Amino acid sequence: MTRRIFIAGNWKMNLTLSASLELAEGLKQKTANVTAADVAVCPPSVYLQPVAAALRNSNIKVGAQNVYFEKNGAFTGEISAEMLKDIGVTYVILGHSERRNILGESSETVNRKTHAALAAGLIPIVCVGELLKEREAGVTEEVVRRQFDGSFSGISAEDMTKCVIAYEPVWAIGTGKVATPEQAEEVHAAIRKMIAAKYGKDAAEAVRIQYGGSVNDKNAEEILAKPNVDGALVGGASLKVDSFLGIINGAK
Numbered sequence: 001m002t003r004r005i006f007i008a009g010n011w012k013m014n015l016t017l018s019a020s021l022e023l024a025e026g027l028k029q030k031t032a033n034v035t036a037a038d039v040a041v042c043p044p045s046v047y048l049q050p051v052a053a054a055l056r057n058s059n060i061k062v063g064a065q066n067v068y069f070e071k072n073g074a075f076t077g078e079i080s081a082e083m084l085k086d087i088g089v090t091y092v093i094l095g096h097s098e099r100r101n102i103l104g105e106s107s108e109t110v111n112r113k114t115h116a117a118l119a120a121g122l123i124p125i126v127c128v129g130e131l132l133k134e135r136e137a138g139v140t141e142e143v144v145r146r147q148f149d150g151s152f153s154g155i156s157a158e159d160m161t162k163c164v165i166a167y168e169p170v171w172a173i174g175t176g177k178v179a180t181p182e183q184a185e186e187v188h189a190a191i192r193k194m195i196a197a198k199y200g201k202d203a204a205e206a207v208r209i210q211y212g213g214s215v216n217d218k219n220a221e222e223i224l225a226k227p228n229v230d231g232a233l234v235g236g237a238s239l240k241v242d243s244f245l246g247i248i249n250g251a252k
């Protein structure tokens, strides 16, 4: 099975409405002939709808950066998976390290969100990754396994194949310290083994595993060339048309 490269831009809490639309328009035009990769952008929730409208009839899908796990009700400030689906959102990033570490999100919460996203027909991009001190202590795989087991608890093999996993070593996010292609490949291969052990070989071969953490137009091609790296989740370098395009063009 060949897995299509998937490049997603995580805009985080950046840009204005006009800057979002300008970026979306620029990407729409310049990706019109891209065939080697699936592409998505994940704007702040308030810009999801206008960006989705701007990207209609383009090669770019839209993702949210978070979702709440309940369907509706008295949950002030939250947004449901159905609401995201309703406005044309395709993907949702779950368990990003900034949500885990700054906002206190646990794997149990990520798991409830994963179930809710799948039930609404959204594709979850579930993030896992170790802190610097965990890598230095030699427990990277253990940490990633705990996040993997927790985040996908109770998910069927069929649903698992719909999910995307993003391996994002926390020490590489926004720091300019990218993992070497070998470091990324090692953890990606370990994650694929975890999927195989729990869901079987077919599911493991189907699931796309993105790398994230200081990916840019200079280092993308080498990382994406690794056999178990199926794409990138890009923060900073997704905020400019040319740098994001350079990453997309790194997909061969």
Ligand code: PGA
Pocket (backbone or CB within 6 Å): 010, 168, 172, 173, 174, 175, 176, 212, 213, 214, 215, 233, 234, 235, 236, 237
């Ligand atoms: P970065 O962020 O590319 O700015 O390191 C990646 C991410 O957090 O998804």
